Amino acid sequence: MIQLTNVSKIYPNGARALVDVNLKIGKGDFVFLVGPSGAGKSTLIRLLYREESPTRGQVQINSKNLVRMKEREVPYLRRNIGVIFQDFKLLPNKTVFENVAFALEVIGVVKREVRSRTRATLELVGLASKETSYPHELSGGEQQRVCVARAIINNPALLVADEPTGNLDPDTAWDIMDLLYNINKRGTTIVMATHAKSIVNKMQKRVIAIENGKVARDEEKGGYGYDT
Amino acid sequence: MTLNSSRYILRETVNSMKRNPWLSIASVITVMVSLVILGFSIFFLANASNMAESFESELEIATFVQDNATSSQVDALRNQILEMPGVASVTLVTKEEALQDFGKTLGGTQSNLLADLGGRNPFPDKLTVKATDPQNVVALAEVVAALPEVDKVRYGQGFVDQLLKFTQWLRWIGFGVVAAFSVAAIVLISINVKMNVFSRRREIQIMKLVGASNGFIRWPFLIEGLALGLVGGAMAAGIVGMGYNSIAMYVLSKLTFLPVVQNAVLFRQVTFGLLLSGMAMGALGSAISLQKFLRA
Numbered sequence: 001m002i003q004l005t006n007v008s009k010i011y012p013n014g015a016r017a018l019v020d021v022n023l024k025i026g027k028g029d030f031v032f033l034v035g036p037s038g039a040g041k042s043t044l045i046r047l048l049y050r051e052e053s054p055t056r057g058q059v060q061i062n063s064k065n066l067v068r069m070k071e072r073e074v075p076y077l078r079r080n081i082g083v084i085f086q087d088f089k090l091l092p093n094k095t096v097f098e099n100v101a102f103a104l105e106v107i108g109v110v111k112r113e114v115r116s117r118t119r120a121t122l123e124l125v126g127l128a129s130k131e132t133s134y135p136h137e138l139s140g141g142e143q144q145r146v147c148v149a150r151a152i153i154n155n156p157a158l159l160v161a162d163e164p165t166g167n168l169d170p171d172t173a174w175d176i177m178d179l180l181y182n183i184n185k186r187g188t189t190i191v192m193a194t195h196a197k198s199i200v201n202k203m204q205k206r207v208i209a210i211e212n213g214k215v216a217r218d219e220e221k222g223g224y225g226y227d228t
Numbered sequence: 229m230t231l232n233s234s235r236y237i238l239r240e241t242v243n244s245m246k247r248n249p250w251l252s253i254a255s256v257i258t259v260m261v262s263l264v265i266l267g268f269s270i271f272f273l274a275n276a277s278n279m280a281e282s283f284e285s286e287l288e289i290a291t292f293v294q295d296n297a298t299s300s301q302v303d304a305l306r307n308q309i310l311e312m313p314g315v316a317s318v319t320l321v322t323k324e325e326a327l328q329d330f331g332k333t334l335g336g337t338q339s340n341l342l343a344d345l346g347g348r349n350p351f352p353d354k355l356t357v358k359a360t361d362p363q364n365v366v367a368l369a370e371v372v373a374a375l376p377e378v379d380k381v382r383y384g385q386g387f388v389d390q391l392l393k394f395t396q397w398l399r400w401i402g403f404g405v406v407a408a409f410s411v412a413a414i415v416l417i418s419i420n421v422k423m424n425v426f427s428r429r430r431e432i433q434i435m436k437l438v439g440a441s442n443g444f445i446r447w448p449f450l451i452e453g454l455a456l457g458l459v460g461g462a463m464a465a466g467i468v469g470m471g472y473n474s475i476a477m478y479v480l481s482k483l484t485f486l487p488v489v490q491n492a493v494l495f496r497q498v499t500f501g502l503l504l505s506g507m508a509m510g511a512l513g514s515a516i517s518l519q520k521f522l523r524a
């Protein structure tokens with residue numbers, strides 16, 4: 001489903017974030033990206049939803065070439081990719097319901113469908129009772145659930161997450177992982193960058209370690225592999 | 229564009245105007261000022277050229293006959309002038325006709341007009357001499373003026389020329405002022421739109437993330453600019469329309485001899501033109517601030 005071929009990313013300031021990376025990720029996979037800070041994990045994730053383009057090499061998703069993709073095709077790519085952030089990126093002046101519905105509204109889905117799909121998705125992430133709350137009235141875990149709901153409401157084939165549990169306490173982090181686990185079981189491919197050692201070790205999923213912009217390790221059912 | 233998207237866009241447009249009310253007002257007023265000046269300039273120029281036409285043209289020499297001349301003398305004079313080289317035509321306006329015309333412009337009962345004037349018709353017989361060539365007018369006028377039956381002559385004496393020069397001038401000044409205000413209006417609208425883009429940058433970021441098309445993201449801002457321009461244009465059209473009407477009424481009632489343009493077609497064209505110019509300013513203003521963020 002995802003294929004990176006000789007991908008290098010050098011930022012305009014000269015930072016070499018990724019160096020000649022080759023990767024294949026299959027449909028329905030659950031992949032952890034691990035590695036020290038500044039290794040290039042976030043950069044790799046941003047390449048997947050074409051927030052960034054590689055300096056060299058090719059990125060393909062579902063046999064679509066993201067490098068050759070025209071600018072006006074990007075929105076349609078993104079409708080098929082959900083993105084989750086460490087800082088949730090919710091809109092503070094919109095309710096939970098509005099934040100999630102927003103993802104459908106702005107791609108022109110009809111109002112009735114927006115309503116029913118938003119309800120169903122909030123049910124799925126366990127936030128049905130909070131739909132009229134504002135983000136600041138929610139705990140960190142709840143806010144991340146809203147972010148997850150917004151990311152999956154379009155039934156994306158791919159869900160990318162950049163340290164989604166980075167701001168959460170361990171118990172809450174596990175709640176989110178349960179949610180992601182279930183989403184993955186329904187067939188969604190998940191690529192998640194993380195520093196959460198215990199989560200990676202316990203989940204026994206594929207682990208790709210990035211160091212200095214290179215793939216340093218790639219194991220099925222791997223462990224975190226770093227201290228701290 | 230679905231109905232659904234239109235509703236979203238409309239809501240966002242209204243919201244964004246509420247966010248920066250003062251800037252919105254400043255933008256609208258600048259558009260309005262620029263278009264009010266444009267509108268009045270157009271009407272002024274229309275009147276000036278109308279006036280230039282209705283005054284004796286460059287080719288005409290108004291020849292006033294001596295008061296004591298008999299009608300046969302006037303006829304003879306007319307034929308004499310008609311035979312001069314460089315004369316195209318000679319038309320006679322008798323003193324009676326002149327008095328009648330005057331009575332008509334007053335609109336009163338002309339039967340006692342003569343009595344009101346002390347039983348004496350103040351108008352002389354007038355021969356309107358048309359020259360074949362504007363170059364000959366001055367020489368011809370001198371010859372005609374020297375004829376014994378002629379009291380005095382009046383011709384362009386550069387008046388029309390001056391009027392046209394003046395309108396030419398006014399055209400440039402008007403153009404310059406309108407251009408300056410238009411630029412200011414466009415800049416203000418673009419600042420307006422840019423500030424809204426800035427205050428909504430988080431929303432825009434998420435819209436892009438979840439796959440909203442750039443067109444969809446742009447629409448509310450574009451419509452905002454258009455709306456600001458349109459409101460300014462509509463206000464300008466109102467002010468120019470009503471203002472011109474009352475000025476025209478005043479002039480018609482006080483300065484009856486001045487020809488005033490009251491052309492419904494011109495009126496509609498100016499109104500329509502002002503609305504359109506307002507929208508164009510708005511579109512340009514938002515386009516300027518949208519092209520940097522949100523490339524294709």
Ligand SMILES: Nc1ncnc2c1ncn2[C@@H]1O[C@H](COP(=O)(O)OP(=O)(O)O)[C@@H](O)[C@H]1O
Binds near residue numbers: 039
């Ligand atoms: N937008 C950017 N502009 C310039 N340099 C960047 C940018 N993003 C990341 N970098 C640099 O690229 C390298 C990799 O960063 P990143 O992908 O964020 O790593 P990680 O997520 O693994 O911590 C770092 O050296 C970082 O400073």
Ligand SMILES: [Mg+2]
Binds near residue numbers: 038041042043162
């Ligand atoms: Mg990172």
